[in-house]
Amino acid sequence: MRNCFVIPIYNHHETIAATVAALLPYQLPLIIVDDGSDMATKQVLAQLAQQHSLIQLLTLAENGGKGAAVSAGLRHALAAGLSHALQIDADGQHDIQDIPAFWQLSAQQPLALISGAPLYDDSMPRSRRIGRHITHFWVHIETLSRDIKDSMLGLRVYPLATTVALLDRVKLGQRMDFDIEIMVRLYWQGVPVQFIPTKVVYPQGGRSHFNLLRDNWLISKMHTRLFFGMLWRAPVLLWRKWSQA
Template sequence: MRNCFVIPIYNHHETIAATVAALLPYQLPLIIVDDGSDLPTKQVLAQLAQQHSLIQLLTLAENGGKGAAVTAGLRHALQLGLSHALQIDADGQHDTKDIPAFWQLSAEQPLALISGAPLYDDSMPRSRRIGRHITHFWVHIETLSRDIKDSMLGLRVYPLTATVALLDQVKLGQRMDFDIEIMVRLYWQGVVVQFLPTKVIYPQGGRSHFNLLRDNWLISKMHTRLFFGMIWRAPKLLWRKWQRV
């Protein structure tokens, strides 16, 4: 196990220092991918990188979306000879106290994708809750199973060899559709997906980059692709399901 953290960031200069501070005690490389952020965020990132040798800062020339940033971070991690990357957001939504459990389960099942199963409080907007239920419905159809408990949470440990191999084979969505699509496609390829419950909050005054029209349109197109991709994979998916009965 040669582990690291991958942190995509876009204009979260208010929260990134606290996120970094929570991760530094693990003494693992922190690959922070600046997805074309504003000047205040770039200044904070430059200061953090200068202060902490564990930080590796990647800067994308322009904003390409969360998926583009995570992809760049995962590829960079594999190039460094690392085996697993824990993706975590920069906005403080994720509970870093659960990270040891993620690394432990990943060590026990190094070929698996380890993802958080979110436990939300009342801070979650109702519209986001409804959207998640709709996506869960479609993911269950696209995988012909209920194995995937949540496909949208960006707190997960990727096995890098299998993940980057998939990224080399298929062009995935580059924005908020990325987390969903990569999990479904890894599942299609036989990667086991395991879940750990973890608290998720929507901080008061927090900044969300979810674009209601654009991202819902991209997610709808992605589900259409995945649905038709499921049809010709259905015999294999059903056979896998039957073998586990």
């Protein structure tokens, strides 16, 4: 296994240095994708890239969304000869201490998508909690199973060859709909999906880029596409479920 980290970032200049510092001890490439950030973030990223040789900085010309940034990072990682990428956010929400468990499970199941199953505290906004429950409901319908425990957390290890092949074949959502859609579509094509419980916090004063109207509209359209995609895949999904019972 040839591992790396992929970190999408958009205007998180306050937290990225701490995230980088926590990941450097793993001595793995850090592919940071600047998704059209402001000048303050670009300055911090340039300083970090100059200080640490493990950092590979990609800069997108304009803000394309989290999905666009992650996709660019995954493609870059595969082109660089790497086999697995752990996607992690730049805003400090994810528990860095759980990362060894992700790499360990990925080594045991190198063909699988390894994702966090989030354990939230009281810092999670109520609106986001309701939105997650709605998405879980639709994902269970779209996969005809309860195998996917969470499809929205951006802490996961991707098997790069399989994932980039999917990105080349299907046009996925480019914003907050990306994490959900890519997991469902990987599941559809038989990629094992494994989950590790992990704590997630919403830092006080943290900056969220979730746009209530735009992203909920994009997620609604995505669920519509996935629902109709499930219909003609239903016989295969049901056969898989019964054969594993």
